[in-house]
């Protein structure tokens with residue numbers, strides 16, 4: 001019998017240490033143009049869901065096309081890495097709890113997500129499956145403010161599919177950290193995916209996918225055939 005109990009680690013740019021992943025939190029909706037393309041309430045406060053830590057996928061990986069879907073989609077997102085324990089964090093204090101930033105892809109089985117949404121069920125089958133949390137190397141972050149501007153982009157086979165500026169986030173990075181910390185005790189090792197802009201779309205086996213956040217980092221994956229075993 002084989003067990004894979006190795007925790008997930010992410011390289012930190014320019015450092016020998018790696019970031020040990022504890023939990024992966026994601027924001028449901030955080031760019032107006034994506035809410036409009038999906039159909040939703042534009043004034044709702046942010047809501048959060050989780051992916052399992054072992055769903056993490058790092059740069060250069062081949063992600064097998066997942067089971068149980070016919071609409072496997074990409075969502076490029078800025079990722080915040082928590083380095084300090086915190087609860088009920090004030091927005092103005094949020095940067096102190098973030099030790100690194102990166103860019104990620106919230107891979108989504110859109111057909112399962114929408115079916116769950118329409119039936120009032122949890123999003124889990126659409127969001128929290130194997131290999132669903134792609135993340136770049138993390139850039140250590142010690143600035144007094146979290147990223148507020150900068151291009152974030154995703155391309156498939158060299159064609160740009162998603163492009164936006166972080167300034168278009170409805171809830172800023174600091175507001176997300178603050179709001180999440182009122183629902184959960186944030187701990188070192190937690191990742192927060194901050195939501196995707198418009199342009200989400202389907203992926204197929206053979207696709208080459210690149211996500212990039214200007215001056216932060218990039219991550220490249222390929223999509224493979226469905227796993228046989």
Ligand code: MN
Nearest residue numbers: 075106195196
């Ligand atoms: Mn997302």
